[in-house]
Amino acid sequence: MSDILKVAIAGLGTVGVGTVKILQQHADVLAKRCGRPVNIVAISARDHNKDRGVDLSGYQWYSDAAEMARDADCDVVVELIGGSEGIAKDAVEAALNAGRHVVTANKALVAHHGTELACLAEKNGVSLNYEAAVAGGIPIIKTVREGLAGNSLSRVYGILNGTCNYILTTMRETGRDFDDVLADAQKLGYAEADPAFDIDGVDAAHKLAILASVAFGTEVDFDAVHVEGIRHINAMDIQFADELGYKIKLLGIATKVNATIEQRVHPCMVPEGAPVSTVEGVFNAVVCDGDFVDTIMQEGRGAGEGPTASAVMADVMDIARGISVPTFAVPATQLQKLPTRPMAERRGAYYVRLMLVDEPGVFADVAAALRDHEVSMEQLLQRMRDPGEAVPVVITTHDTTEADMVNALNAIAALDTVTEAPCMIRIETF
Ligand SMILES: NC(=O)c1ccc[n+]([C@@H]2O[C@H](COP(=O)([O-])OP(=O)(O)OC[C@H]3O[C@@H](n4cnc5c(N)ncnc54)[C@H](OP(=O)(O)O)[C@@H]3O)[C@@H](O)[C@H]2O)c1
Structure with a gap:
């Protein structure tokens, strides 16, 4: 050189x-x-x-x-x-x-x-x-690859897409609906003319797959990421989340469970007190759980000319200084290929919004479907009355498996009194 x-x-x-x-x-x-x-x-x-x-x-x-x-x-x-x-x-x-x-x-x-x-x-x-x-101006690769290198990490998660976080934050602050806020984000340059990569969760999934590899010493496995975006979130869901003490965030979550890796990107209900729930607008945040360091969170701008160029320069300067670290923290030939933990095994609570015809006895059918699939209800909210017409009804559940929840929702969706596909959002308590 x-x-x-x-x-x-x-x-x-x-x-x-x-x-x-x-x-x-x-x-x-x-x-x-x-x-x-x-x-x-x-x-x-x-x-x-x-x-x-x-x-x-x-x-x-x-x-x-x-x-x-x-x-x-x-x-x-x-x-x-x-x-x-x-x-x-x-x-x-x-x-x-x-x-x-x-x-x-x-x-x-x-x-x-x-x-x-x-x-x-x-x-x-x-x-x-x-x-x-990954996460633009936040030095998260250096943090995981070097700063936390003495730890065994069990989980990395965070807000990895500023466009989605801006849209969800603005929907909550203004009560406006998704399409309207997306159009504004495009005008402001926070969303691309073709926003699919961002709002369908693909961009966050790219970043999560990279983070998981560095955190767990595994091969980068984008195809193993379960990906859902935010198109189906509407103003009602944001309002119900608020009422229940949650914020809706698009999170990427990678977890090592025994000898399997779970990688998922989807909207989450996050308790208002959780540090990640305070990260608003175009900002990103990444949280790492390590066995010695405990939990750390970094927050900053995840995109844009200055923050992204700042991260590029840190990499160039490492090379200028002769600093060399294995690409994904361990030599590439030693990266492990661990099995993917199926989404069906996720265990946690769920938020479900139904559009349910307002007539006597309809709740009994919904409750029966939940009971038949061993899903236990925690709360039920109905804020409107409109006899004979569909009204929003929200259910939150106790911890259950994704497989049971999905089976219960399929049964509920098939009821004549349910007029549109149920909206299901996973509740994550950190
Ligand atoms: N923008 C962000 O905030 C951000 C944040 C994190 C990561 N990134 C990543 O950074 C990379 C660049 O993003 P960007 O936003 O800077 O993109 P951009 O503004 O669209 O710029 C892309 C550049 O690539 C050039 N280019 C396209 N095709 C080329 C070709 N065949 N040969 C040579 N040059 C070619 C374009 O040339 P012309 O200018 O002549 O058309 C343009 O200068 C992407 O991988 C992106 O995912 C971006």
């Missing part, structure tokens, strides 16, 4: 430009902290002529990011293009094969190909760093 750390950046969008700004504006302090200058030497994006608001004139331009990764005279390739396949993957593989370190913010790529890329990096004796891929 040369005295100067030579950096090539692939992708000059939100995160790429943020990274350029830090490297330009903080050049002196970065050099002091790393003991050597960290200089951009090459860049790549689609449009060479776009004004990106930063001076890029001193850097060699490549229109092919994979060619840059292979051929540029650099030590590190920073991949900030995005996507699990195509040019981003090609560029990362080209860099690793050429013996260049890689820094990426690309959660989709790491979630889908993390294990194989880690093997490739370690085979070539270089680092693959991805701090920015």
Whole structure:
């Protein structure tokens, strides 16, 4: 490695430009902290002529990011293009094969190909760093991989998608419905024009799969994540949650249970006193349970130019300082492949909202379905009366298994007096 750390950046969008700004504006302090200058030497994006608001004139331009990764005279390739396949993957593989370190913010790529890329990096004796891929500006990978390395972690969970947290927070604060708040989030730039990845839970699942691997020393297994989004949450559910002393949060939860791993992303009812329930708006938070450290929580901005570029730079600086840690905390060839714990085995309480025709005797049928599947009711709320019409009815249960709850809900959904699919939200008490 040369005295100067030579950096090539692939992708000059939100995160790429943020990274350029830090490297330009903080050049002196970065050099002091790393003991050597960290200089951009090459860049790549689609449009060479776009004004990106930063001076890029001193850097060699490549229109092919994979060619840059292979051929540029650099030590590190920073991949900030995005996507699990195509040019981003090609560029990362080209860099690793050429013996260049890689820094990426690309959660989709790491979630889908993390294990194989880690093997490739370690085979070539270089680092693959991805701090920015999980929870943006929160240094959670460094925390789990280094700060908590002396612990055995039993669970990591948190709010891993700022778009969903913004939508759920705004729905609660304003009483407005999902579609309305989503449209606003898009106008404000908190949600993409195509919001599916965020609101259907896929983005949070990418991050959870990566976190689980680092926390438990297991292969990255995105396909094992149970994923549900927030499209079905409506203003009524938010209001009932409030009345019951809960907030609704989209959480990613990874737990090691004996020799199995449970990974799930879905809306949760969280007690108002739980630390994670106080994390509002676009903020993210990650909680780790370790056997010696007990419980810690980190909170911060999970996306955006500055926070994400800050995480990218931490990774670049580790390389400049010669700090190298196994990609997922243990050597990639020693990552375990543990069985997935089925969702059917989840045990806990549930919130269920039914639209139930308001007529005598309807509760008896619902109660019978719950009894037949050994689900015990804790509370029942009905706030409206409209004889002959469907009204919302909310049930909370005592702890039961997911399998029993799902069977009971199938029986309830089949009743003539239930007019739409029940809304079920798992209650998580931390
Ligand atoms: N934005 C965030 O807050 C955030 C947070 C955490 C992680 N991330 C991750 O960071 C990565 C980048 O996100 P972003 O928001 O910065 O994306 P973005 O604003 O859409 O920028 C993507 C960049 O990639 C370039 N690009 C696209 N196709 C290319 C190709 N074939 N060859 C070379 N360059 C190409 C684009 O070039 P042009 O500019 O010329 O079109 C653009 O500069 C993604 O993996 C994302 O998941 C983003």
